[in-house]
Amino acid sequence: ENPYETLLVTRQGKVGLITLNRPHALNALNTLLISELNRALKGFETDPGIGAIVITGNEKAFAAGVDIKEMHTKTFVEAYGSDFLAPFDKIGNIRKPIIAAVGGYALGGGCELAMSCDIILAADNAVFGQPEINLGIMPGAGGTQRLTRAVGKAKAMELCLTGRMMEAEEAERANLVSRIVPADELLEEAMKVADKIANLSQHAVMMIKEAINRGFATTLAEGTRFERGQFYSLFATEDQKEGMAAFIDKRKPEFKNR
Numbered sequence: 230e231n232p233y234e235t236l237l238v239t240r241q242g243k244v245g246l247i248t249l250n251r252p253h254a255l256n257a258l259n260t261l262l263i264s265e266l267n268r269a270l271k272g273f274e275t276d277p278g279i280g281a282i283v284i285t286g287n288e289k290a291f292a293a294g295v296d297i298k299e300m301h302t303k304t305f306v307e308a309y310g311s312d313f314l315a316p317f318d319k320i321g322n323i324r325k326p327i328i329a330a331v332g333g334y335a336l337g338g339g340c341e342l343a344m345s346c347d348i349i350l351a352a353d354n355a356v357f358g359q360p361e362i363n364l365g366i367m368p369g370a371g372g373t374q375r376l377t378r379a380v381g382k383a384k385a386m387e388l389c390l391t392g393r394m395m396e397a398e399e400a401e402r403a404n405l406v407s408r409i410v411p412a413d414e415l416l417e418e419a420m421k422v423a424d425k426i427a428n429l430s431q432h433a434v435m436m437i438k439e440a441i442n443r444g445f446a447t448t449l450a451e452g453t454r455f456e457r458g459q460f461y462s463l464f465a466t467e468d469q470k471e472g473m474a475a476f477i478d479k480r481k482p483e484f485k486n487r
């Protein structure tokens with residue numbers, strides 16, 4: 230039985246799959262969805278049987294933004310007082326890798342949600358944008374920051390200032406997405422990538438995620454120093470001994486996450 234109203238949450242082997250499920254509203258992100266999403270992510274994060282997570286929507290929309298119908302009457306006091314976008318930040322703190330499998334619209338908060346994930350795989354019909362300016366507001370869940378880091382200042386400025394949407398090919402050229410796959414193969418491909426990651430040594434996997442993210446938050450010198458410390462610490466794991474022994478013995482490694 231599905232304990233969520235706005236999500237479908239399942240697992241395949243070591244991969245947790247979260248499908249955003251408000252299709253009538255193009256998966257607009259309302260308060261309930263964001264809180265359920267955090268709950269589902271936390272559940273997978275603390276589940277030792279799960280090594281990677283996929284978030285997806287449907288063919289028409291990954292998510293068309295924060296729910297405008299829920300948001301439009303908010304006063305400043307309500308918005309600031311409830312800090313209703315803060316739960317978006319928590320997604321970036323999940324330690325296991327998250328793959329966004331994006332088909333159709335990823336707009337506003339939907340684009341920001343995808344950018345909070347670690348890998349974005351785009352269907353060939355994906356459309357990305359930060360159209361908040363057309364509503365008299367601005368991106369508020371990381372759009373001005375993460376989009377700029379991903380695609381650079383000129384393109385981020387243009388997209389945020391004009392609301393222009395970009396299709397999958399442009400998003401790939403701009404390095405927003407790791408690659409494009411045919412729409413009908415999107416989920417299968419995302420699950421394949423997640424399954425590959427989930428069967429590797431999870432200490433190394435989580436440390437790689439942490440080190441890459443650390444690099445965005447600090448200087449190159451600090452980042453490389455952090456990376457080196459993490460690298461050395463992996464020599465305390467059995468998986469490092471197993472991985473290297475397997476290479477030398479010309480066999481497949483059997484990682485035990487120890």
Ligand code: CAA
Nearest residue numbers: 253254255257293294295296297298336337338368369370
């Ligand atoms: N919030 C609430 N409802 C939404 C929504 C949103 N962000 N996006 C779409 N919907 C609803 C529509 O209101 C419509 O509902 P009804 O059938 O009840 O009228 C339904 O989903 C289908 O949408 P459309 O009829 O508009 O579908 P379309 O194919 O004609 O257009 C679209 C698709 C271009 C994506 C259009 O829906 C659209 O422009 N959506 C809004 C995009 C947007 O502005 N996103 C930013 C939101 S603000 C934000 O995210 C803030 C932030 O940064 C934190």
